[in-house]
Amino acid sequence: MTRIFDFFFWVIRRTRLVTKDGRCYIEFGNVKYGNHFAFLVDFWMTFVEFRWRFVLFFFFFISFTLSWFIFSLLWFWIARNNRDLKWQDPSNDHTPCVWNVYGLTTAFLFSLETQTTIGYGVHAITPHCPVAVALIIIQTLIGALIHCFICGVIVSKISLPKKRAKTITFSEMAVICPKKDLLCLLIRMANLRKTLMIGSQIYGKLLRTTVKPDGETIIMEQVNIEFMMDAGKDNLFFVCPLTLYHVIDKASPFFDMAVDTFHKQEIELVVFLVGTAETTSSACQVRTSFIPQEIMWGYNFLPIISRSKEGKYRVDFSNFSKVVAVSTAHCAYCFHNIVGHAMGPLMTSESQDTRLTSHPKDSTLGYCF
Template identity: 65%
Template sequence: SLLCKTKWFKLSKTRLVDKDGRCNIEFGNIKYRNHLGYVVDFWTTFVEVRWRYVLLMFVASFIGSWFVFSLLWYWIAQSNGDLMGQNRADGHVRCVDNMDGLTTAFLYSLETQTTIGYGGRSLIGVFINCFICGVILAKISLPKKRAKTVTFSDTAVICLNKESLCLLIRVANLRKTLLIGSQIYGKLVRTTTTADGDTVILDQVDIDFVVDAGKDNLFFVCPMTLYHAIDRSSPFYELSANSLPQQDFELVVFLDGTAESTSSSCQVRTSYVPQEIQWGHSFLPIISRTKTGKYRVDFSNFSKSVRVTTPHCARCFEKDPDLTGCNAEDDQQEKSGIDNLGFQVIDIHDSVDVTKM
């Protein structure tokens, strides 16, 4: 168990993109003057900052403004001799009444900003309110929040599909509102060595994905399966069932689209390392039709797969499309899971994991 934890920790530390889409990269040795860009673009800085800092800024801005004005009121009262205990001449005209210290000055400053207020003190309070409310509203409506309701399968699989050896990934939209103009593509990130002996870290190779409904302008109303054909132009062509787990790469998958309800563009991304790609497996079906004519999606099988007959490598499939003699190793393994008998025999029960359409 300790070995498994260590291995998983190593995999999670070497990811460029986490499963939830966050990028693990840090910037070093940035010139000091470049940090001023964050100050100049202060609106974006405040919108992108974490919620804890937004709340801290909200509290600190109000308390700070109240305290600054309380110091001004205290200074005016003390200079004019209005504080209790100060010697006052006959006919003394007070600027401030009922102020006996800094505490009462602070309460007076708070009252002038949070009630009807007047003058510049009230104006500053209104400005702080408007700015903080704008930041909170902008953070709530960020497009990345919409991306939280789009999910990818935990693993990818490699199996035969439409007479081709393909890498398959599932993606689902958890909302009934569509993502308009959706586009799906991938990047294979790995470390390579050039012919001159130079090492290129984070070298990126394009990975094309297609679905049954096409490549662009997808009707993303139900979960879809993404296909990447492993042919001679694919970077996975040289891999096999045995060599895949020993590889060192990361497959980053992107989905771009426009939210139908807000018209805001968003991007969803995830990544797969070789240990998360199952060779010789196929996803279980998740879509069925009820007796009342409605379609159901069973998300309990969203990332589940079953072992199927699959070539040992892409070269094996080209030499023997009927899979005779090229899959002896897989034939000796015990078949696990359940048989994929088609949509019509799926037994889907009503549960919290079922989404009705």
């Protein structure tokens, strides 16, 4: 049984476009070979978007070690041409290009000491070889460029706006229930940091597969979803968890759906939060998605904000994604077009238990007559 559930959730993850943590799951096929060079043209973003393990391996191992080794070969070549090597048996009054560089190992040590400015004092360049003077200048400049480039990549990766997005969280489930005499789809989100998101805006996209009257099938049609809050939809005061709601009226794409058929829909609701991080002033976008199995019809979120005896506001995150069953119409048509929208019987005490996940079909509380 456990394997069946694991396979079921694996299929869900594979069939969604946007994961819960905001990553887009899509494959690009038959890309022209020439288009791959566009990543080299925009090499800075390519390096910044590398995973940390590639950055650490490529920059700290390949770039430094390879540059040390390449320049050690050049120093070895200079010493060989000047007959400084031990096997060339230089005379006692011979002036080398670099003191104590008489083999490949000592050439590598001199290259490392030069580029990292260690300078143990054992190896030192002499003015006897102009080529050696030019090479040490070139290696010093290239070493400085490598250091600057690596530091820039690391700082850029650390300060990426998407890292700030990790501290914005959404509820695991969305719910559909009445709100202020309207049938609404509700989503809860929270800012885990005490610093605010300035100029925050929230919006959504419904991805669905539709068939036009002429027989054309649109695999990923995007429909705008309007989200609101009691205080408005723009410039959110994001200091505590907020509940966003989308009114399911006749203009909503959810209007023709009912609890019995909701989970058979090929849809995905993608929610976006766009704002500016107060600390770094960098623009940030947070994404998440909900598939039909994650939208619970006939449930509402538990309250999580309270006040202590001292008058302080307190947020209980243990109830952040918890829901409770509420009396809800069977479909949006019933809610809007039948007088009183014929609510079903109230839940029993057993069915009113708070639960984290549930099939919306099992939580239907109303009927159409």
